[in-house]
Amino acid sequence: VSKATCIVILQPVGRRVEVPAGTSLLDAARLAGVELVALCGGEGTCGACRLRPVEGRLSPLTRAEESELTPGDLSTGYRLACQAQVLGDVRVDIPPESLTAPQRLQLEGLEIPLELDPAVIPLEVEVPPPSLADLRADLTRLRDTLAGIGRAELHFSLETAASLPARLRASGWRLRLALRGDQVVAILPPGRGLFGLAVDIGTTKLAAYLVDLETGRTAAKIGAMNPQIAYGEDVISRITFANGHSDGAQTLQARLVEELNRMVGDLCAEAGVGREQVVEAVAVGNTAMHHLFTGLPVRQLGESPYVAAVAEAVEFPARQVGLDLAAGAIVYMPPNIAGYVGADHVAMLLGAGLGGVSQTTLALDIGTNTEISLFHQGRHLACSCASGPAFEGAHIKDGMRAAPGAIERVRLSGDVVQVHTIGGQPAVGICGSGILDTVAGLLKAGMLDGRGVLRGMHPRLQIKAGQAEFILVSAAESGTHRDIKVGRKDINEIQLAKAAIRTGIEILLADAGISASDIQSFIVAGAFGTYLDLESAVRIGMFPDLPRERFRQVGNAAGGGARLLLASTPQRAAADALARRVEYVELANDAGFMDVYVKALAFP
Numbered sequence: 001v002s003k004a005t006c007i008v009i010l011q012p013v014g015r016r017v018e019v020p021a022g023t024s025l026l027d028a029a030r031l032a033g034v035e036l037v038a039l040c041g042g043e044g045t046c047g048a049c050r051l052r053p054v055e056g057r058l059s060p061l062t063r064a065e066e067s068e069l070t071p072g073d074l075s076t077g078y079r080l081a082c083q084a085q086v087l088g089d090v091r092v093d094i095p096p097e098s099l100t101a102p103q104r105l106q107l108e109g110l111e112i113p114l115e116l117d118p119a120v121i122p123l124e125v126e127v128p129p130p131s132l133a134d135l136r137a138d139l140t141r142l143r144d145t146l147a148g149i150g151r152a153e154l155h156f157s158l159e160t161a162a163s164l165p166a167r168l169r170a171s172g173w174r175l176r177l178a179l180r181g182d183q184v185v186a187i188l189p190p191g192r193g194l195f196g197l198a199v200d201i202g203t204t205k206l207a208a209y210l211v212d213l214e215t216g217r218t219a220a221k222i223g224a225m226n227p228q229i230a231y232g233e234d235v236i237s238r239i240t241f242a243n244g245h246s247d248g249a250q251t252l253q254a255r256l257v258e259e260l261n262r263m264v265g266d267l268c269a270e271a272g273v274g275r276e277q278v279v280e281a282v283a284v285g286n287t288a289m290h291h292l293f294t295g296l297p298v299r300q301l302g303e304s305p306y307v308a309a310v311a312e313a314v315e316f317p318a319r320q321v322g323l324d325l326a327a328g329a330i331v332y333m334p335p336n337i338a339g340y341v342g343a344d345h346v347a348m349l350l351g352a353g354l355g356g357v358s359q360t361t362l363a364l365d366i367g368t369n370t371e372i373s374l375f376h377q378g379r380h381l382a383c384s385c386a387s388g389p390a391f392e393g394a395h396i397k398d399g400m401r402a403a404p405g406a407i408e409r410v411r412l413s414g415d416v417v418q419v420h421t422i423g424g425q426p427a428v429g430i431c432g433s434g435i436l437d438t439v440a441g442l443l444k445a446g447m448l449d450g451r452g453v454l455r456g457m458h459p460r461l462q463i464k465a466g467q468a469e470f471i472l473v474s475a476a477e478s479g480t481h482r483d484i485k486v487g488r489k490d491i492n493e494i495q496l497a498k499a500a501i502r503t504g505i506e507i508l509l510a511d512a513g514i515s516a517s518d519i520q521s522f523i524v525a526g527a528f529g530t531y532l533d534l535e536s537a538v539r540i541g542m543f544p545d546l547p548r549e550r551f552r553q554v555g556n557a558a559g560g561g562a563r564l565l566l567a568s569t570p571q572r573a574a575a576d577a578l579a580r581r582v583e584y585v586e587l588a589n590d591a592g593f594m595d596v597y598v599k600a601l602a603f604p
């Protein structure tokens with residue numbers, strides 16, 4: 001039975017829209033303010049509007065789709081948005097090339113001075129060519145040459161050795177070996193540079209960096225959405241997907257690795273480097289992303305008391321997970337701290353320069369789960385709070401991720417409402433920093449009480465079906481031709497999120513026996529943390545009201561930490577030390593939790 005109205009969820013942009021059954025996906029996307037590339041204007045002849053449905057019912061394949069989509073696309077379920085009509089609630093994944101405007105991805109972070117000491121170093125050798133008088137195998141001649149310079153201990157895997165004959169003959173019997181301890185991980189032409197890959201696997205976003213291992217310089221960087229979003233917005237829904245389908249975990253791993261391989265291809269092209277020159281990788285992510293990437297089981301992560309399968313640092317061949325780098329490249333992942341405080345938090349702390357911090361410092365990375373660390377007098381306390389996806393725009397009626405057309409800044413002064421959208425485009429929704437500003441602005445204007453109820457008089461305030469709503473952009477000016485507004489429910493979502501974060505902060509402070517004013521340095525990491533307005537965060541009570549110079553927004557510090565771990569192996573010992581020293585605080589076990597939380601719920 002077809003439904004009369006269908007809900008279409010568009011990922012990875014995070015927009016949802018209701019449309020009548022029979023609407024094409026292209027029209028549904030337009031209604032949601034998501035512009036797809038449609039070169040032929042929806043005739044079904046350009047193939048540019050391809051996307052991948054993840055669940056739900058669509059009309060059968062059309063002749064146009066059969067001729068425009070490749071056999072590979074057809075077998076993996078791709079459709080053309082202009083051809084497929086919705087027949088029920090559907091969820092689709094839009095590949096980046098089908099979107100007219102890219103998502104905003106946070107790649108920048110602090111550059112921490114590092115002591116260059118990579119795990120892989122080069123060794124140049126010259127091997128004698130074979131002759132009728134010297135019929136030793138290529139590998140034997142190389143081994144004998146190495147023995148002659150005191151390096152008889154070096155090991156070659158069969159995979160690495162496979163490239164030897166061609167390499168020797170192409171490069172005049174001279175080689176550059178990439179050595180990781182006594183393992184040869186790549187055989188390269190002489191003089192070829194060695195590079196490493198640093199990846200931050202976020203639940204929502206991926207950031208990848210190509211680092212020159214001989215200079216420590218970042219040669220190229222790239223961001224992308226995590227393709228696993230199509231299978232679930234947050235960590236819990238991904239774990240549910242992995243557990244609920246026979247090959248669920250493999251699907252999630254395959255989609256992630258496929259995207260990482262694509263990103264490596266782009267990075268290499270930009271830097272003019274071959275994949276075989278990428279001889280080492282460092283990957284960081286929260287515990288669920290870590291387990292899904294490595295292929296470790298996630299079932300126990302989704303069940304109380306939420307424990308990791310493996311918490312210590314791990315190393316494994318890139319090939320083992322399908323990552324296409326140098327033949328013998330190894331992936332290193334730093335240790336996880338506890339269930340929901342993962343290796344990405346360890347990397348963030350290193351990337352923010354907190355490896356050996358002595359000041360009283362609080363550092364947090366806001367996401368669906370917000371991880372918080374407090375350093376005080378030699379102690380390191382950490383916790384994770386379930387802040388929810390409100391700041392990702394989810395659970396907010398007109399919410400969306402930070403993509404073009406998202407309202408990211410809001411200023412209320414008197415009757416005037418000023419909004420700024422990403423890319424300066426007509427507004428199609430509100431992202432996290434925009435909704436944060438809105439709530440802060442309403443509070444400042446006295447239009448919100450402590451419980452989050454909208455009140456007062458304002459030309460933008462309207463009561464509809466007994467519900468007060470504040471209109472940010474009217475239908476006449478928006479990109480969706482509908483009002484973009486914030487209501488009580490949206491405000492409550494922000495209230496829950498900020499209360500969760502503030503509660504985590506307060507409980508760590510109480511455990512350390514100090515108060516907020518003792519915090520000498522307050523570090524905000526991550527993409528949302530970069531774009532949020534500090535004044536707004538303080539006004540709604542999410543952050544304590546400290547002198548502003550104590551706050552520091554550090555960008556993607558987890559990515560920075562991954563780069564450090566790549567270029568400087570002593571940092572790996574520092575990561576172990578951080579993870580070992582940390583005292584993990586389980587908020588749910590804290591006797592004072594409810595009192596603190598209830599207090600944090602109210603607006604100041």
Ligand code: FES
Nearest residue numbers: 042044046047082
């Ligand atoms: S818009 Fe050209 S094929 Fe769909």
